[in-house]
Amino acid sequence: MTAQISDSLEKNEELLKGIFSSCYDIVFRRIHGQMNILLVYLDGLADAKPLDDLLVRTFVPAHEAGEQCDKGYMLEQQLASIAKTTTAQKMDDIVSGVLSAQVVVLADGLNHAVIADLKGFEQRAIEEPSNEVTIRGPREGFTESINVNTSMVRRKIQSSKLKMESMTVGSLSKTTVVIAYLEGIVKESVVEEVRKRVSQIQIDTVLGGNFIEEFIEDHPFTLFPQVQNTERPDIVASYLAERKVAVFVDGSPFALIVPCTLWSAFQSADDYYERFIYATLIRWLRMILIVGSLFLPSIYVAITTFHPQLLPANFLLSITSAREGVPFPAVIEAFLMEFLFEGLREAGIRMPRPTGSAISIVGALVIGQAAVEAGIVSAPMVIVVSITGIASLITPRYSMGIAFRMLRFPMLLFSGMFGLYGITMATLFLQIHLTNLESFGVPYLSPISPMSKSELKDVLIRAPRWSMHTLPLSGSKRHQLRIPRGQKPGDQGDET
Amino acid sequence: MMKQRLGVFIGLILCIIITTGCWDRVELSDRAFDLAASTDLMEDGSYLTAAQFIIPSRISAGASGEQPYFIETGTGKTLLEAIQKTRQKLSRIITRGHRRNYYIGEDLAKHGIGELLDGFSRDPGNRIRLDIWVVKGGKGMDALKVHYPLEKIPSIASVKIHRAVGGTTATSYLDFMMAASSEGSSPTLPVVDIVQGAAPQETIRFYGRAIFNHDYKLVGYLNFVEGAYRQWILKRISYLDLAEEIPEAGGNVGVIVNSFGSKIRSSVSEKNKVKMEIELTGAGHVAENNTNLNLNKGKNLKLVQNELNKKTSEHVLAMITKVQKQFGTDVLGFDQVMNRQHPAQWNKIKGQWNTIFPNIEVSVRVNINLKYMGLVGPPLQYKESEIKK
Numbered sequence: 001m002t003a004q005i006s007d008s009l010e011k012n013e014e015l016l017k018g019i020f021s022s023c024y025d026i027v028f029r030r031i032h033g034q035m036n037i038l039l040v041y042l043d044g045l046a047d048a049k050p051l052d053d054l055l056v057r058t059f060v061p062a063h064e065a066g067e068q069c070d071k072g073y074m075l076e077q078q079l080a081s082i083a084k085t086t087t088a089q090k091m092d093d094i095v096s097g098v099l100s101a102q103v104v105v106l107a108d109g110l111n112h113a114v115i116a117d118l119k120g121f122e123q124r125a126i127e128e129p130s131n132e133v134t135i136r137g138p139r140e141g142f143t144e145s146i147n148v149n150t151s152m153v154r155r156k157i158q159s160s161k162l163k164m165e166s167m168t169v170g171s172l173s174k175t176t177v178v179i180a181y182l183e184g185i186v187k188e189s190v191v192e193e194v195r196k197r198v199s200q201i202q203i204d205t206v207l208g209g210n211f212i213e214e215f216i217e218d219h220p221f222t223l224f225p226q227v228q229n230t231e232r233p234d235i236v237a238s239y240l241a242e243r244k245v246a247v248f249v250d251g252s253p254f255a256l257i258v259p260c261t262l263w264s265a266f267q268s269a270d271d272y273y274e275r276f277i278y279a280t281l282i283r284w285l286r287m288i289l290i291v292g293s294l295f296l297p298s299i300y301v302a303i304t305t306f307h308p309q310l311l312p313a314n315f316l317l318s319i320t321s322a323r324e325g326v327p328f329p330a331v332i333e334a335f336l337m338e339f340l341f342e343g344l345r346e347a348g349i350r351m352p353r354p355t356g357s358a359i360s361i362v363g364a365l366v367i368g369q370a371a372v373e374a375g376i377v378s379a380p381m382v383i384v385v386s387i388t389g390i391a392s393l394i395t396p397r398y399s400m401g402i403a404f405r406m407l408r409f410p411m412l413l414f415s416g417m418f419g420l421y422g423i424t425m426a427t428l429f430l431q432i433h434l435t436n437l438e439s440f441g442v443p444y445l446s447p448i449s450p451m452s453k454s455e456l457k458d459v460l461i462r463a464p465r466w467s468m469h470t471l472p473l474s475g476s477k478r479h480q481l482r483i484p485r486g487q488k489p490g491d492q493g494d495e496t
Numbered sequence: 497m498m499k500q501r502l503g504v505f506i507g508l509i510l511c512i513i514i515t516t517g518c519w520d521r522v523e524l525s526d527r528a529f530d531l532a533a534s535t536d537l538m539e540d541g542s543y544l545t546a547a548q549f550i551i552p553s554r555i556s557a558g559a560s561g562e563q564p565y566f567i568e569t570g571t572g573k574t575l576l577e578a579i580q581k582t583r584q585k586l587s588r589i590i591t592r593g594h595r596r597n598y599y600i601g602e603d604l605a606k607h608g609i610g611e612l613l614d615g616f617s618r619d620p621g622n623r624i625r626l627d628i629w630v631v632k633g634g635k636g637m638d639a640l641k642v643h644y645p646l647e648k649i650p651s652i653a654s655v656k657i658h659r660a661v662g663g664t665t666a667t668s669y670l671d672f673m674m675a676a677s678s679e680g681s682s683p684t685l686p687v688v689d690i691v692q693g694a695a696p697q698e699t700i701r702f703y704g705r706a707i708f709n710h711d712y713k714l715v716g717y718l719n720f721v722e723g724a725y726r727q728w729i730l731k732r733i734s735y736l737d738l739a740e741e742i743p744e745a746g747g748n749v750g751v752i753v754n755s756f757g758s759k760i761r762s763s764v765s766e767k768n769k770v771k772m773e774i775e776l777t778g779a780g781h782v783a784e785n786n787t788n789l790n791l792n793k794g795k796n797l798k799l800v801q802n803e804l805n806k807k808t809s810e811h812v813l814a815m816i817t818k819v820q821k822q823f824g825t826d827v828l829g830f831d832q833v834m835n836r837q838h839p840a841q842w843n844k845i846k847g848q849w850n851t852i853f854p855n856i857e858v859s860v861r862v863n864i865n866l867k868y869m870g871l872v873g874p875p876l877q878y879k880e881s882e883i884k885k
Contacts, residue, residue: 305521308529309593309623313652316529316594321555323524330523416521417512 003091009038009108016040019095026098031055035075036108040094045101047120050082075107076114084117100174123148129231131398136273141231146176146250149233153180153246153255156237161185167198175206178248182240185471190440194245194258209252216247216258218438223403226439228260235269241482242472245440259440263448263459265290265400271462279462286394287460293391294404297334298415298423300384305330306419319380326378331416333377337385338408340367345389447472464488525552528588531565532651534636535575535612536601543604544571545578546637547590548651555648565649567640575615592621596666597651598628599636599688605706605714613712617673626669627655630706632689632717642690642700650700654688657702661720662735663727676712680831680849683708684726687717707823710850715823722815728776729812730829731758738780738864740807742787742800745884749800750784753864760833764841768848770856772830776812781868788884790874791866796884801866808862820854830856 005012013028020026027048029039037055041048079085083103088094089112094104097115105114126148129141142149150164165179177198181191197216206212213227214220230236231253236246239257247256266286271279303310304319311319326333344363351359368386371377388408395401407430414422437444447455455472457463466487533547546569554564570581583590600609616622631639644650659665668686675683687706693699704723709715718726727733739750757777764770782791782800789796819827831849834842845852874883 304524308524308527308591309621311594313531313594313596313649317550317552317555317648320524320527320529320550320552324552326525329521331521419521 004089005091005094005106005111005113007109007111009036009106012106012113013038015091016094019091020098037075038106039103040098040106041103041118042098042101045119045121046103047118048103049120051079051103051105051116051118054078054082075105075110079105079114079116082116082118086115086117087112088115089113096174126152132230132232132235132269132396134232134268134270134273137232137269138234140233142233142253142255144251144253146178146248149248149253149255150178150180152233153236153240156233157182157240162240165195167195169198169201169203169212170206171202171204173205173207176250177206177212180236180240180246180248182243185241186243186245190243190245190259193440194247198247206249207251209247209249209254209256212247212249213256218440222433222437223406224262224434224437224444225399225403226258226260226437226444228257228264228397229254229399230257231255232269238272259442261439261442261446262400262434262444265395265397265404267458267462268396272465276462276464283460283462286396289391289394290401290404293388293394294407294411295423296388296391297338297384297408298411298426299420300380301330301334301412302415302419302423305416319378322380323378325375327376329416330381331412333381334385334412334416335409337367337377337381338388338412341385341389342405345393522589526588527591528586530590530592530595531649532597532599532640533592533595534599534601534631534640535578535604536635536637537604537607538571542571542573543575543578544569544637545575545582546570546640547582548640548649549586549590550649563643567637569637575612592619593623595623596625596627596655598626598669599631599639600628600685601631601635601637602633602714604636605630605685605708608711608713609708610712613673613676616669624670625666627658627666628669628672628685629654630685630687630714632687632703632706634690638690639688639700642698644700645695654700654702657700658686661702662724662733663702664732664734672708675827676710678831679846680826680834680853681829682710682825682827683712684827686723705827707819707825707827709823709825715825718815718819721811722818725812725815726819726828728756728778729758729760729774731756736778737783738804738808739784740804742789742803744799744803745787745789745796747787748784749782749787749804751780751804751864751866752783753778753780755779760830762830762833762837764834764838764845768841768845768852770830770834770845770852772833772856772858774812774816774858774860776808776860776862778862778864779867780864782866782870785872785875788874788878788882790883791869792873797866797869801864804866805862805864808864809860812862813858813860816858816860820856820858824850824854826853 003015009030013030017028025043027039027041027043031037031039033055039048039051076085076087088097088104094113094115097104101119101121103116103118105116123145124143126140126143128139132141140152142152154162154164159182161183163181163183167177167179168174169177179191179194179198194216198212201212201215203211203215209229213225213229217226219226228239236255236257240246244257244259247258249256266283268282268286271283274282304323308316323330328336344359344367347359348356368382372379372382392401392405392408395404411423411426414426416422418425434445435443435449443450446452447459454470457468458472466483466489469481469483469485471482528549530547530549533545536544536546538544546567548565548567551564551566554562568582568585570578570583570585572578572581579590600612616626629639639654640651642650644653647653647656655665663686672683672685675681685706685708687703688700689703690698691701702720703717704720705718705726706714707716707718724733724736728736733756734754736753736756737750738753739748741748755778759775759777761773761775762770785791787800789800791797791800816828819825826849830853831842831846834845
C-alpha cells in the first residue's frame with residue numbers, strides 16, 4: 001500500500017474506498033467548484049466545520065483568479081489559516097492521517113494530499129481527580145486525552161527543559177505514548193532506559209497505563225508496584241522536578257512515574273499543601289496504620305492462640321468471654337472475616353450505584369452485627385477486621401495499598417501456624433524481598449536502605465520546604481540545589 | 497531454578513500444615529485461665545492445692561449474680577501430684593500466664609515452703625511477676641474463697657490493695673528467690689489476712705510482711721506499719737501515712753509522705769562489731785492537724801517536724817530491734833550494704849552473719865521534710881485566741 005497518489009481524483013477515491021470498505025464512519029465528500037476537492041475524514045473525530053466555512057468562502061465560488069498554476073500551493077496556504085497542515089504523497093500516510101482523526105484533502109490534478117489537523121472529537125472535561133483527593137491542592141485531574149494531559153503539566157513547568165518525547169505503541173491501536181522529563185535534572189540513564197523499554201514493546205492494543213507498566217517494570221512477579229501512577233498533574237510536575245520520568249499514555253487519565261520507591265505509599269499530595277508539622281504527623285499516622293493493616297489480624301491471632309500471656313489480665317477476660325462459644329479457631333475466623341471484607345470492598349467498587357445502599361446495609365448488618373449476635377464470629381475479631389479495613393484503605397497510593405492488603409493473608413497463615421515466631425519470619429522474608437527490589441536502577445527501599453541522609457527529609461518526616469535544599473534520588477554526584485539555603489523565615493540577612 | 501526452589505519451599509510448608517497436624521495452637525476456649533492458686537498443708541502431711549479459674553461466659557453477663565470463677569482442688573504428696581488431681585477435673589488446659597497471686601496457708605508457711613519453690617521455678621508457664629502471699633492465721637484456700645466486691649475476679653484484689661497502699665507489687669516471688677539464694681539475707685513474703693468486713697461477708701486485708709528463715713520456714717510477721725518501715729529502708733515504698741502526737745501542743749499531726757529516700761552507712765570494727773547508721777528521708781504534706789499550732793509559722797513547723805522525726809525514728813528502731821532480736825533473720829538488706837561498702841570484710845564475716853546480725857548496733861535518723869502545709873494554717877475548729885502563733 002505504498003502506492004503513490006495519482007493525479008486523478010476518481011482513482012484516488014476508488015482506492016481509498018477500497019481500503020475503507022465497510023467502514024461506515026469514514027466520510028467521503030466531493031465538492032465541485034473552482035477546484036474539484038475530495039474530503040476524507042472520520043465522522044465524529046474530525047471537526048469539519050471550520051473547513052466547510054473555508055471551502056464555502058474560497059473554493060466553491062467560481063473564481064476568475066488567474067493563478068491556476070499552483071493549485072496545490074494555494075490549497076495548502078488556505079488550509080494553513082485554519083489548521084496545522086502537512087502534505088502526503090503516499091496512500092498509507094493518508095490512511096493513517098484519516099485514522100488519527102485528521103482531515104485529508106485531495107484535489108483533482110494534484111499528486112499529493114493535504115492533511116489538516118482538525119481533531120475535534122468529544123472528550124471529557126477536566127474534573128477533580130476522584131482517587132487522589134486533596135484538601136488544599138489544585139482540583140484538576142488528567143483526562144483521557146493526552147494533549148490535554150501534557151498541556152496541564154506544561155502549564156505547571158514553563159521551562160524549555162521540560163521535554164516530551166512522543167512514541168507510538170500498538171500495532172492496531174497506534175497509541176501515542178509520551179515520555180516526559182526535565183532535561184539536565186533527570187538522570188539521563190533513566191530516560192534512556194524508559195525510552196528503550198517502551199520502544200521495545202510489541203503489542204496490538206494499548207488501552208491503559210497498565211498495558212505499558214507491565215512491560216517496563218523490573219520485577220513482574222512481586223506484589224509491590226515499581227511504577228507509580230497518578231491522575232494529578234501537580235504530582236507529575238513535582239516528581240519531574242525530583243528527577244523522575246513520567247510516561248503518558250493516550251486514552252488513560254493516569255500518568256506513570258518511574259522510578260518509584262516504597263515510601264511513596266506513605267506520601268500524599270496534601271503533605272505538601274499542608275504545613276509541615278501537620279504533614280509529618282499525618283504521615284506517621286498513615287505509616288502506623290498501613291503497617292497495622294498488614295500485621296493487626298496476624299498479631300491478634302498469634303497472641304490469642306499462642307501467647308495469651310502477653311495480654312493484660314483484664315483485657316484477656318474481655319477477649320475470652322467474647323470468644324467463648326465461637327465455633328471456629330481464631331485463624332479461620334480471621335480468614336473468613338478478611339475474605340468477606342475484601343468481598344464487600346470489591347462489591348463496593350463494582351456495584352451499580354443504585355445498589356450501593358443494599359450492599360452497605362447487608363455488609364454492616366449481616367457481617368457486623370448478626371454474625372456476632374449469632375455467636376459465629378467474635379466481636380473482637382470484627383473490631384480487628386474493621387480497623388484493618390480502614391487502615392488498609394488509608395494509603396494515598398491505591399496500587400501500593402493493594403500490595404499490603406494481599407500480604408495480609410500469607411501473614412495470617414504464618415501467624416496461625418507459628419504464632420509470633422511465624423510473623424517474625426514472614427516479616428524477615430518480606431524485608432529480604434523488598435531490599436532485593438529495584439525500580440529503574442533505584443533500590444526500592446532507598447533512601448532508607450541504602451541510607452542516604454540528605455534524602456531523608458521527605459521520607460519519615462516531611463521537612464519544611466525551605467530546608468529541602470537538595471534533589472532526591474540517589475546516584476547523583478553533583479547535588480544540585482533546588483532551594484537555596486538561608487530561606488528559613490527569620491533567618492534572612494543572617495546568612496552571609 | 498529460582499522458581500523451582502520457591503515451589504519446593506511452598507510445598508514443604510503445605511506439608512507441615514496438612515500432614516503433620518502439629519499446630520501447637522491452643523484456642524482461648526480450650527484454655528482454663530488460672531488467676532490465683534493456693535497451697536495448704538493437710539494434717540496428714542500431703543498438699544492441698546486449689547486454683548481459681550475464670551468462667552469466661554459469665555464475665556460479660558455480670559448481672560446474673562453468679563460468680564465468674566470457680567475453685568478446683570487437688571491433693572497429693574507433692575505439688576505436681578496435687579495439680580494432676582486438679583487436672584483430672586478440668587476440661588481445658590491450665591494456663592498460668594496470668595496467675596499473679598499465690599496464697600500459702602500459715603501452717604504450710606511454718607512447715608516450710610522449700611518444696612514448692614522448685615516446682616515454681618521449673619514451670620515455664622509460671623509467671624515470674626508473681627506475688628506469693630502468706631495467709632495469716634488461715635488457709636490459703638480461704639483467701640481464694642473470699643468474694644471481693646470491687647473486682648470481678650477477687651484474686652486481683654490483693655495485688656491492687658498492695659499497690660494502693662504504696663507497696664511494690666509483682667516482685668515478691670522474684671525477691672523471695674533472690675533473697676533465698678543470696679548469702680546472709682532472708683526471704684520475706686507479703687501477708688494478707690481475712691477479716692470481717694463491713695458487710696456480713698469476709699474480706700481480704702493486706703496485713704504486712706512475713707519473715708522467713710533460711711529453711712524457708714515462717715518465723716514471724718511484721719504488721720502493716722512495720723512492713724512499711726522496712727520497705728522504706730529498702731526504698732520500695734511510694735506512699736505512707738504517719739500520725740504522731742505532739743505533746744508540746746497537745747494533739748496529733750498527720751502527715752502523708754510521698755517521696756522517700758534511704759541511706760545506710762555501715763562500719764566494721766576489729767572484733768567484727770558491725771554498726772549501721774540508717775538515714776531515712778522523706779517529703780510530705782500535712783494532712784491532719786489537731787494541735788493548736790499555726791503551721792504557717794516556721795517555728796511551729798520546725799517543732800512538729802522534729803517531734804515527728806524523733807518519734808518515727810524510735811518506731812523504726814523498734815521494728816529493727818524486733819527483727820534482730822525476735823526473728824534473727826536479716827530482711828533489711830544489711831548484708832547487701834556490707835557487701836557493697838566493705839567487700840573485703842564481708843567475705844570474711846559472711847559465714848557468721850546469722851550470729852552477727854542480731855548484735856548489729858543500729859542507729860536510725862528519720863528526716864521528713866514537711867513541704868506543703870496548705871493554706872489552711874491553724875486548725876479551723878479552734879478560735880483565733882486559742883491558736884498558738
